[in-house]
Amino acid sequence: MQKRIVIPFGPQHPVLPEPIHLDLVLEDERVVDAIPSIGYLHRGLEKLVDKREFPEYVYVIERTCGICSFIHGLSYCQAVEEMMKIEVPERALFLRTIGSEYSRLHSHLLTLGCLADGMGFENLFMGFWRVRERVLNRMEESLGGRVIQGTCKVGGVRKDMDGEMLERMKAELDVLDKEMKEMTGVLLRDDAVKYRMKGIGVLPKKDAFELGAVGPTGRGSGVRIDLRERGYAAYGKIGFEPVLETAGDCYARTAVRCRELLLSTRIIRQCIGKIPDGPIETKVTGNPNGEYASRVEQPRGEAVHYAKGDGGRYLKRFRIRTPTFANIPSLVHMLKGYELADVPVIIMSIDPCISCTER
Amino acid sequence: MSLFRMAKTALKNLASKPATQMYPAKPARKFKSTRGRVENDMDKCILCGLCQRKCPCVAIRVDRDERTWEIDRFRCVTCGCCVEVCPVKSLRMENDYTKSTTEPKMKDSYKSTNPNIPGLKPAPQKKAKA
Ligand code: SF4
Ligand code: SF4
Secondary structure (H helix, E strand, C coil): CCCEEEEEECCCCCCCCCCCEEEEEEECCEEEEEEEECCCCCCCCCHHHHCCCHHHHHHHHHCCCCCCHHHHHHHHHHHHHHHHCCCCCHHHHHHHHHHHHHHHHHHHHHHHHHHHHHCCCHHHHHHHHHHHHHHHHHHHHHHCCCCCCCCEECCEECCCCCHHHHHHHHHHHHHHHHHHHHHHHHHHHCHHHHHHHCCCCCCCHHHHHHCCCCHHHHHCCCCCCCHHHHCCCCHHHCCCCCCCCCCCCHHHHHHHHHHHHHHHHHHHHHHHHHCCCCCCECCCCCCCEEEEEEEEEECCEEEEEEEEEECCCCEEEEEEECHHHHHHHHHHHHHCCCEHHHHHHHHHHCCCCHHHHHC | CHHHHHHHHHHHHHHCCCCCCCCCCCCCCCCCCCCCEEEECCCCCCCCCHHHHHCCCCCEEEECCCCEEEEECCCCCCCCHHHHHCCCCCEEEECCCCCCCCCCCCEEEEECCCCCCCCCCCHHHHHHHC
16 A cells, blocks of 8 residues: 555645645545545624624624625525515515626636636736626625625615616626626636646536535536525526536536626626516514525525524524535545645635635 | 637736726725715714614724714724614715724724703713813
């Protein structure tokens, strides 16, 4: 038997935007096992639920993650609304959908940029982030914040978008589409990029399903798992097909994200076309009583928010299962059998978001 | 062939002007809905303390005896919760950010200038004695 060595990877590593630690067991240059450990960023946000009243807790829950904050807020509001049997106005649901898709755009552009950076393709990294800036500006203008929007509230949304702004957003989507196609074209067609990603970190469909892969990680392996198909918010009134790839390697996962960018702009266009007039919030009276698990599709996959109330101003229990947490078993499985030099690319290909994993 | 795809983009970037700007020499870009910093109109504030109770980060301290309203700029995350709950609408969200500082603490304290605060003695006489 060959001699085995253990190489610690992270929590500080140039490709990692956030701290995750992996103990890589190597035989020569080949990874035979990986032992992940998380917990460097635990902030106890779930515990804070019994210190903040439920309408204010949405500000805390949005700050779970610095990327998919909008959808965390949406999911929490959805859980509380279900418990309190609140009927959310149609217009608010559409605005929430637009906000979610803008978040997805910004998240995917960010991660594709980071992936390019992880491979040493600095120029492309800057290119993706330049496009992302456009999305962030639009979010700041319409929702009030670049990354933390604070738009969702229990019973509706805080900010309305007027017709003129929606028109402007729609016009800008065409520019966005063009710029994104240019950037993703470079990423997906570049020989060096293909060499680094094709056939690396393969996760077959069966394994992906059994290990519970979610989001682009699962869809890259051909598992049709997209919570948007369940039709929460206004997704039920929007026609779309989830993006699927079948190869299951790093390249397929990246391709899923690239194609989802264009899917997101398509969904936003449909929303702008179909958005009805009307109020954007309903008055909330009473306190939540009961329990509910709300499931939403985040840029990285399915997130589950569990909330339990007992009729008081404070919720009794709140818990989040984030998509990266669900993807870590798949990540460990993917790493086995590949070279040490491939590890950064494989890790980046699941788009890890550690701060929300550790809440 | 793929090399030239990026070359085209790179050349275009080389010719265009920078995407970043020199802050603070040039002011940051802002919109009407940008949440920059919280300001209080002390003529209107009735020191009810609702903002202090609702703030998710415990950034505000209201002292009715001292008649002061204090905000810790480093604790505040500009969520806008206090602005929403203020019963007399004395709080407002400005679009520009607080100036950067090298101080380890940054608390802004304001003295109330509202003469008629419900439940408190009128201010001027008390001031004159003190
Ligand atoms: S700012 Fe508004 S909420 Fe805060 S103490 Fe003054 S009146 Fe009350
Ligand atoms: S903006 Fe939010 S964090 Fe800042 S003082 Fe107001 S409630 Fe507190």
